[in-house]
Amino acid sequence: MSIATIDRAPEAITTPTVPAAPRLRAVPSGTEARGFVVYVGIDEATAAAAGTSLGALVEKIKGVLHEAVPTIETHAAVALAPVGAGGRDVDVVRLALHDPAALARHRHTEEEAPSPKHRTGVVIDISRKRVVLDGDVAALTYKEFELLQYLVLREGRTIDRSELISSLWAVGDDEIPNERTIDVHVRRLRAKLGDYEDIVRTVRGVGYRFDRHADVSIRQASTPSPDFF
Structure with missing residues (x-):
């Protein structure tokens, strides 16, 4: 007695694909993101009133980043401004650290500002x-x-x-x-x-x-x- 055999094609083995990370809109074509900056607007008095300090806040943020990616490298910079400088803290920080978007907005504002009135006495x-x-x-x-x-x-x-x-x-x-x-x-x-x-x-x-x-x-x-x- 002969037994008929039916050849079946092996089931296809699928490998799950990792979805590509969405491209940052701020990154122009032909470039790649190599890091990021978070501007934090807070002065020493405000930090002290909350029971902390700028240095302690920086260390906490760096700790969170190192916990997420142990090999990450970080660098913190403090933005300095003249005593009594007006404006929102975060805007002062962005200008002090030369954020391109903030600098462009600042230049645009200066261009729109009315010229000083001519003094005729x-x-x-x-x-x-x-x-x-x-x-x-x-x-x-x-x-x-x-x-x-x-x-x-x-x-x-x-x-x-x-x-x-x-x-x-x-x-x-x-x-x-x-x-x-x-x-x-x-x-x-x-x-x-x-x-x-x-x-x-x-x-x-x-x-x-x-x-x-x-x-x-x-x-x-x-x-x-x-x-x-």
């Missing part, structure tokens, strides 16, 4: 009752202009507080300052003069004086001012 226009600072009219009140004008027309002379009060405020005015509150009026005037506030000079223990600078010009009409000065 101060024009005190007595005839038109206005003060022009670098081309812009200062928002002085009528009384603030009177105060400045009184000093300007007496250039070089120190005017005491009592003279300013008696000359610029009349009986019956809603608010008549005393020798202490006249300083408040002068301070408001100076604030509106901005970078040129020092044209109104304080003479300690006496009063105030107008000091003309090279960048200050005064315009007066040929006819006498209608003011009582």
Whole structure:
């Protein structure tokens, strides 16, 4: 008796394939990633408040990396910035360590920043009752202009507080300052003069004086001012 045999092809043996790691989007074609940087924004005071330090944090991070890959090599760098430098800590760190993306963004921001205003000086226009600072009219009140004008027309002379009060405020005015509150009026005037506030000079223990600078010009009409000065 013959036994018929059926030849069967051996079952195919499949070897599991390891999926390729996804390519980092930040890595251009023709290059390969050789490491990474993690920017950490934290100052020493914040770390101390949390009961740790920058050095201890660095050692913890390095420990985690060495546990994952024992042969890994690491290098830590501390970013330094001037005391009181503003901005988010992580942004300061990225700039200090020359992160390309942060540097590019910083340059772009600088390019968009408005150029500093051209300084043309101060024009005190007595005839038109206005003060022009670098081309812009200062928002002085009528009384603030009177105060400045009184000093300007007496250039070089120190005017005491009592003279300013008696000359610029009349009986019956809603608010008549005393020798202490006249300083408040002068301070408001100076604030509106901005970078040129020092044209109104304080003479300690006496009063105030107008000091003309090279960048200050005064315009007066040929006819006498209608003011009582």
